[in-house]
Amino acid sequence: MKLQTATRLALYAVMALSREPERQFSTAELAERFDVSEHHLAKVLRTLGRAELVEAVRGAGGGFRFSANPKRVTLLEVIALFEDITSPPGPKEPGVRTHEGKALGAVLAEIDDVARATLGSITLATLHRSATRR
Amino acid sequence: MAAADPSPPIQVRKAKPQDLAVVVALDAAVTGVKKPDYWRDRLRQFAGRDPERLFLVAEAEGQVVGFILGEIRAWEFGSPPSGWIFAINVAKGARLDGVGTRLFEAICAHFTAAGVDRVRTMIAKDDPLVMRFFRSQGMVAGPFIELEKVLP
Ligand SMILES: CC(C)(COP(=O)(O)OP(=O)(O)OC[C@H]1O[C@@H](n2cnc3c(N)ncnc32)[C@H](O)[C@@H]1OP(=O)(O)O)[C@@H](O)C(=O)NCCC(=O)NCCS
Numbered sequence: 001m002k003l004q005t006a007t008r009l010a011l012y013a014v015m016a017l018s019r020e021p022e023r024q025f026s027t028a029e030l031a032e033r034f035d036v037s038e039h040h041l042a043k044v045l046r047t048l049g050r051a052e053l054v055e056a057v058r059g060a061g062g063g064f065r066f067s068a069n070p071k072r073v074t075l076l077e078v079i080a081l082f083e084d085i086t087s088p089p090g091p092k093e094p095g096v097r098t099h100e101g102k103a104l105g106a107v108l109a110e111i112d113d114v115a116r117a118t119l120g121s122i123t124l125a126t127l128h129r130s131a132t133r134r
Numbered sequence: 135m136a137a138a139d140p141s142p143p144i145q146v147r148k149a150k151p152q153d154l155a156v157v158v159a160l161d162a163a164v165t166g167v168k169k170p171d172y173w174r175d176r177l178r179q180f181a182g183r184d185p186e187r188l189f190l191v192a193e194a195e196g197q198v199v200g201f202i203l204g205e206i207r208a209w210e211f212g213s214p215p216s217g218w219i220f221a222i223n224v225a226k227g228a229r230l231d232g233v234g235t236r237l238f239e240a241i242c243a244h245f246t247a248a249g250v251d252r253v254r255t256m257i258a259k260d261d262p263l264v265m266r267f268f269r270s271q272g273m274v275a276g277p278f279i280e281l282e283k284v285l286p
Contacts (some may be wrong), residue, residue: 074266114259118275120262121262122266122269123266123270125270126266126269130272
């Protein structure tokens with residue numbers, strides 16, 4: 001499965017921030033860690049801020065801090081802020097109403113179902129724990 | 135501000151026939167159906183002497199607040215036997231306090247002692263609560279996919 005860059009950056013950012021919830025991270029620091037432009041990352045952090053997953057800390061040494069409950073935030077929730085990975089093709093997509101389109105659509109829907117259930121069942125806390133276990 | 139009451143200590147023990155009423159009630163609270171005959175059979179089969187089958191309950195202050203049942207299964211597909219969890223259930227008022235984790239760890243300890251090296255279960259895809267719980271215990275997708283067909 002491939003996620004868009006912004007989605008992946010958002011996941012990295014919430015993982016990094018939720019792992020050290022007391023700490024503030026500057027955009028520059030995160031950009032360097034994940035090897036992307038500050039501009040790109042700032043945009044991602046704004047979206048995460050609007051969703052109240054992170055908050056901007058003002059003043060000198062300001063930056064971003066995790067502001068949600070890592071035991072309750074799932075990967076699916078973060079992903080859904082950036083892209084819809086499991087939406088069926090709209091009725092106007094070419095071919096979807098044909099025999100072939102329907103047959104393929106059923107298989108893809110099966111896969112989406114599993115993806116949604118999996119991503120919706122893994123919280124940030126679970127993810128951190130699994131990385132420690134390995 | 136007064137500190138929150140500490141949670142009462144949890145004891146995990148083997149289920150007994152006398153636990154039937156609580157088990158039936160706990161199950162009915164989740165499924166909406168009372169199944170005393172079913173659970174009587176399960177208690178007989180899983181809480182008896184068979185070392186490969188387990189029915190455990192968690193008690194807080196003498197009250198049963200949850201249960202788990204499972205068995206050691208020989209797999210048909212040429213893989214070695216593994217622990218299998220059939221059901222887990224914690225009373226609504228006792229959730230999010232580590233009871234489910236204690237039950238899971240207790241049954242896993244039995245499985246380990248019996249010599250199997252992994253534990254499996256099956257979860258409804260549309261049941262995020264149970265799925266999140268098992269994921270939080272470190273469970274991940276296994277090597278099998280369940281398939282089904284509606285029969286004519
Ligand atoms: C799933 C269940 C057993 C969990 O029991 P519990 O005693 O609340 O579990 P714990 O307190 O040990 O929780 C362990 C972890 O599970 C996850 N979890 C449990 N409930 C959760 C919830 N409501 N939301 C998100 N994660 C949850 C968390 O990661 C939690 O860790 P945390 O406490 O550090 O946040 C309980 O909710 C239950 O009985 N649900 C109904 C079960 C059911 O439908 N059974 C029939 C089919 S098997």
